[in-house]
Amino acid sequence: MTSAETTPVAEHPVDHRAERPIEHPGDQPILDPAKAAAFPAAVLPVLRNPQLRKNVAHAIDVIQAKRARLVEEKSDWQELRSAASRIRDEALSHLGTYLEQFEARCTEAGGTVHWAADAADARRIILDILRQENASEVIKIKTMTSAEIQLNPFLEAGGVSVFETDLAEIILQLGEGEPSHIVVPALHVNRSQVREIFARRMGLNDLSDDPKALTAAARNYLRRKFLEIPTAISGANFLVAETGSVVVVESEGNGRMCLTLPRTMISIAGIEKVVPRFQDLEVMLQVLARSATGERMNPYNSIWTGVTPGDGPQRFHVVLLDNGRSQILAGKTERQTLRCIRCAACMNACPVYRQTGGHAYGSVYPGPIGAILTPQLMQMHHAQSLPYASSLCGACYEVCPVKINIPEVLLELRSQVVNQERKQTLRFFDPMYLGLRIANLLFSRAWLFHAAQQMGRIGLGIFTRKDGWIHSLPSIGAKWTQTRDLRGLPDQTFHAWWAAREKEAK
Amino acid sequence: MSTSSQSRQQILKRIYAATGSEADRPEQAAAAWSALPRGYIRMGSMSAEARIERMVERLREYDAEVTECAPDELPGAIATQLRASGKRSIVAPAGVPREWLTTGYDWKIDYDLQTEEIERADGVLTACFCAIADSGTIVLHHSASEGRRVITLLPDWHLCVLKASQIVETLPEYFARCQTAPALVTTISGPSATADIEMTRIKGVHGPRFMNVILVRDDGSKTSLN
Amino acid sequence: MRASLFITCYNDTLYPETGRAVVSLLERLGVELDFHARQTCCGQMHANTGFRGEAFSQAKRFVQMYQDTETVVIPSSSCVAMIRDQYPGLFEELGNEDLRRQFAALLPRVVELSEFLIDRLKVDDVGAYFPHRVTYHASCHGLRALHLGDRPYRLLNKVRGLDFVPLANLDRCCGFGGTFSVKNAEVSSAMMAVKLQDIMQTGAEFCTALDNSCLMHLGGAMHRQYLGMKTIHVAEILASTGPGATATQRPARAEAIR
Numbered sequence: 009m010t011s012a013e014t015t016p017v018a019e020h021p022v023d024h025r026a027e028r029p030i031e032h033p034g035d036q037p038i039l040d041p042a043k044a045a046a047f048p049a050a051v052l053p054v055l056r057n058p059q060l061r062k063n064v065a066h067a068i069d070v071i072q073a074k075r076a077r078l079v080e081e082k083s084d085w086q087e088l089r090s091a092a093s094r095i096r097d098e099a100l101s102h103l104g105t106y107l108e109q110f111e112a113r114c115t116e117a118g119g120t121v122h123w124a125a126d127a128a129d130a131r132r133i134i135l136d137i138l139r140q141e142n143a144s145e146v147i148k149i150k151t152m153t154s155a156e157i158q159l160n161p162f163l164e165a166g167g168v169s170v171f172e173t174d175l176a177e178i179i180l181q182l183g184e185g186e187p188s189h190i191v192v193p194a195l196h197v198n199r200s201q202v203r204e205i206f207a208r209r210m211g212l213n214d215l216s217d218d219p220k221a222l223t224a225a226a227r228n229y230l231r232r233k234f235l236e237i238p239t240a241i242s243g244a245n246f247l248v249a250e251t252g253s254v255v256v257v258e259s260e261g262n263g264r265m266c267l268t269l270p271r272t273m274i275s276i277a278g279i280e281k282v283v284p285r286f287q288d289l290e291v292m293l294q295v296l297a298r299s300a301t302g303e304r305m306n307p308y309n310s311i312w313t314g315v316t317p318g319d320g321p322q323r324f325h326v327v328l329l330d331n332g333r334s335q336i337l338a339g340k341t342e343r344q345t346l347r348c349i350r351c352a353a354c355m356n357a358c359p360v361y362r363q364t365g366g367h368a369y370g371s372v373y374p375g376p377i378g379a380i381l382t383p384q385l386m387q388m389h390h391a392q393s394l395p396y397a398s399s400l401c402g403a404c405y406e407v408c409p410v411k412i413n414i415p416e417v418l419l420e421l422r423s424q425v426v427n428q429e430r431k432q433t434l435r436f437f438d439p440m441y442l443g444l445r446i447a448n449l450l451f452s453r454a455w456l457f458h459a460a461q462q463m464g465r466i467g468l469g470i471f472t473r474k475d476g477w478i479h480s481l482p483s484i485g486a487k488w489t490q491t492r493d494l495r496g497l498p499d500q501t502f503h504a505w506w507a508a509r510e511k512e513a514k
Numbered sequence: 515m516s517t518s519s520q521s522r523q524q525i526l527k528r529i530y531a532a533t534g535s536e537a538d539r540p541e542q543a544a545a546a547w548s549a550l551p552r553g554y555i556r557m558g559s560m561s562a563e564a565r566i567e568r569m570v571e572r573l574r575e576y577d578a579e580v581t582e583c584a585p586d587e588l589p590g591a592i593a594t595q596l597r598a599s600g601k602r603s604i605v606a607p608a609g610v611p612r613e614w615l616t617t618g619y620d621w622k623i624d625y626d627l628q629t630e631e632i633e634r635a636d637g638v639l640t641a642c643f644c645a646i647a648d649s650g651t652i653v654l655h656h657s658a659s660e661g662r663r664v665i666t667l668l669p670d671w672h673l674c675v676l677k678a679s680q681i682v683e684t685l686p687e688y689f690a691r692c693q694t695a696p697a698l699v700t701t702i703s704g705p706s707a708t709a710d711i712e713m714t715r716i717k718g719v720h721g722p723r724f725m726n727v728i729l730v731r732d733d734g735s736k737t738s739l740n
Numbered sequence: 741m742r743a744s745l746f747i748t749c750y751n752d753t754l755y756p757e758t759g760r761a762v763v764s765l766l767e768r769l770g771v772e773l774d775f776h777a778r779q780t781c782c783g784q785m786h787a788n789t790g791f792r793g794e795a796f797s798q799a800k801r802f803v804q805m806y807q808d809t810e811t812v813v814i815p816s817s818s819c820v821a822m823i824r825d826q827y828p829g830l831f832e833e834l835g836n837e838d839l840r841r842q843f844a845a846l847l848p849r850v851v852e853l854s855e856f857l858i859d860r861l862k863v864d865d866v867g868a869y870f871p872h873r874v875t876y877h878a879s880c881h882g883l884r885a886l887h888l889g890d891r892p893y894r895l896l897n898k899v900r901g902l903d904f905v906p907l908a909n910l911d912r913c914c915g916f917g918g919t920f921s922v923k924n925a926e927v928s929s930a931m932m933a934v935k936l937q938d939i940m941q942t943g944a945e946f947c948t949a950l951d952n953s954c955l956m957h958l959g960g961a962m963h964r965q966y967l968g969m970k971t972i973h974v975a976e977i978l979a980s981t982g983p984g985a986t987a988t989q990r991p992a993r994a995e996a997i998r
Binding site: 063066067070071083084087088090091094095098100101102103104105106107108109117122123124125129133174175176179192193194195197198199202219220222223226227230234235248250251253259260261262264265268269279284285286287289290291293294297301303304305306307308309310311312313314316318319320328330334335337338343 | 648696
């Protein structure tokens with residue numbers, strides 16, 4: 009671990025927030041937005057890692073291709089997107105009403121609903137429930153919400169052993185890695201790396217690296233745990249207000265194991281997960297499966313309501329998590345962020361994510377959705393580099409099943425970051441800030457603009473070589489010229505040419 | 515718990531501040547919900563026969579074995595499937611018709627079986643609520659003839675009886691069939707799978723790895739599957 | 741047909757030849773073109789970096805400058821996207837009733853170059869001659885914001901002598917992204933490298949696009965790496981004439997242009 013105090017901040021003229029430059033590829037990614045390195049610095053070791061880039065590109069190509077085929081075949085795909093978007097918006101517009109309805113129905117059906125204002129609140133609620141149950145072990149279905157609140161280390165410290173049951177989560181837990189994608193969290197790990205982790209941690213020295221063998225090893229490793237551990241923790245894909253039901257969407261079957269066999273079930277869900285009515289699932293399930301895994305329907309969906317006597321857990325708790333969501337709800341442009349159904353289609357489509365993978369975003373929510381959700385969950389105190397981690401190409405918006413206009417939110421957040429920063433004295437001399445303020449002044453008067461063009465031609469002329477091109481520039485310019493040439497400024501601007509032509513014509 | 519109710523108050527206060535105080539009226543929400551535009555496909559357009567063919571096609575894509583029979587042939591069809599499977603101990607929910615329980619097998623009727631017993635069984639026989647042809651999905655509402663969730667989860671083989679009249683084409687049609695929202699639902703679209711390792715799809719992680727479906731032609735149509 | 745050319749700040753400064761080509765092309769097609777000498781910038785750079793107040797002052801200036809103009813033609817899809825997608829929000833947030841009205845009236849009169857040719861002039865054969873192998877890069881703004889669709893292809897297909905090669909992974913961003921190219925220069929370069937692989941695969945002599953911003957980025961790398969390919973704006977291809985097409989050639993539907 010390099011020390012922030014002694015290691016120079018990554019050389020980057022525009023971002024002074026790189027608290028800890030990652031210089032060694034072996035460094036563990038830090039998925040805590042309050043501690044992670046800023047995006048421009050965080051990407052550097054990743055960009056130099058061909059294996060990782062290949063793994064990421066391969067994974068997203070596979071899902072993208074499957075998704076594309078199914079979207080092509082679904083003649084009402086755009087109508088489904090519209091409906092999904094409107095259903096989610098309606099849920100958010102009347103969020104208080106729907107949450108209270110959910111709570112009433114779930115409680116009537118024998119569940120207990122808890123409300124957690126923030127991550128610490130949620131962690132404490134869950135640990136208290138486990139203590140009441142005398143639970144020393146829990147089995148878990150993958151839930152990014154629990155990663156968001158950093159639940160596992162907290163439980164472990166509280167004397168509860170946590171056993172992840174999703175294959176990707178097992179790989180990460182046993183290999184002490186971090187998720188890099190919200191649907192396929194271990195996509196950055198290849199088969200030989202998995203083999204090494206399982207062989208070491210499961211004591212299987214003769215294990216091959218065939219995915220089939222690796223999966224079988226995980227199946228065996230988990231079987232007894234499913235049958236014996238009486239307490240489980242899950243997330244929720246949707247909460248249905250009308251019925252007080254919880255919906256879990258999965259492929260592996262570990263979800264069904266966790267929510268059927270134990271005695272006590274705890275589900276943690278962001279408050280935004282609610283949909284108004286049972287019937288709304290007819291839209292949400294169609295768009296989720298196609299967007300997340302490129303299937304018409306994922307292998308297993310489970311819907312349950314409170315407690316059903318004689319079937320499944322007899323003690324059921326739901327923890328509703330705010331942790332910054334109610335604040336996002338208040339923003340006119342920002343609210344659409346909460347429509348997200350965590351399908352990851354945006355990161356699969358993102359040309360930036362394709363090159364960087366998820367860890368560089370320093371959050372359990374990476375990619376385009378992460379770039380808007382993470383800083384907002386941090387109330388814009390951290391992760392300010394994430395709204396800039398985008399070329400604004402719009403591919404994410406095109407594929408989002410609930411039509412979140414991610415570029416629009418990115419731009420809104422950029423303006424919030426700038427408004428935050430421009431007040432800081434340090435920013436006054438930041439080349440980017442200074443440059444843009446000067447540029448604005450120049451654009452306000454034609455003569456200023458033209459004068460600046462002249463000066464620019466003279467100034468850049470110093471850097472222009474005989475072939476008429478600039479190969480190297482100082483300051484921010486160096487960021488351009490490190491990989492690109494810049495053609496020198498032409499002798500005559502267009503407007504000067506036009507003026508001369510007009511003069512000639514007279 | 516008092517802290518939780520403090521949090522509850524705090525959260526709801528923030529939510530209502532964000533969405534406006536008008537927003538807390540259930541009638542408003544209901545009206546807004548009813549006004550939501552739904553331009554997507556609700557009813558399928560396939561003929562009954564095409565729908566059944568699609569269902570069978572999808573099931574076979576999932577490597578499920580599909581056979582069919584006329585309603586009065588069902589007990590015989592079940593017997594045939596059991597014989598071909600080579601399995602001995604089969605779990606069945608308490609509500610399946612008696613005539614389904616072919617003699618000569620070790621039937622474990624679920625009057626409240628222990629988990630270990632279910633784990634040791636070779637297979638399970640159930641009915642289902644509905645099936646969706648578009649996605650090849652079997653839907654269980656865990657009624658008396660479908661059984662508790664655990665019995666279709668632990669055994670490695672699921673023999674499922676599906677009536678032709680239970681098949682719909684689209685997912686919205688399934689929802690239309692639910693008179694009231696069910697408390698428990700499990701949808702099954704193929705065996706479990708994972709693509710977590712290098713995106714290589716591996717089938718059969720947890721849950722039954724094998725499924726046989728008996729399609730009962732209760733709609734009067736002639737059998738036609740090859 | 742009359743139109744006013746908004747050259748864009750970066751074309752004025754860095755790619756005046758694109759402007760000259762637009763003039764030559766449109767005048768050849770019988771368009772009476774003018775040019776507001778006081779124009780500067782549409783505000784995109786500021787808006788995209790988060791400087792909304794500054795962006796608005798430029799937007800205001802733009803709208804006021806062109807309020808009496810029949811049609812504003814812009815050889816840059818990103819600038820048109822700025823006006824269509826971001827101006828509404830800026831005027832809503834920072835403008836007043838009058839300005840919003842002025843903007844609303846102006847908006848339908850602002851068009852990108854290929855839109856002007858195909859939709860307004862209703863021509864796809866502009867009498868061009870460009871005997872080279874060319875591939876077309878669809879900039880993200882043109883593709884997703886303006887939905888230009890097949891307009892550029894229809895125009896390029898009618899260019900005599902042009903050997904068109906389609907580009908693979910057409911909808912993938914080249915990595916320029918405005919200030920992204922310096923704020924996240926390394927990722928931008930990685931995306932550029934991947935894009936260049938696809939472009940080089942075409943074996944083309946020229947990579948063309950409707951936006952010099954993307955071309956500055958791609959072309960800068962081509963030059964740095966001695967890749968033996970050049971970039972050129974679509975306007976310059978369309979302005980090119982020669983054997984088989986003359987400078988005074990009128991397209992078949994010239995009569996429709998009034």
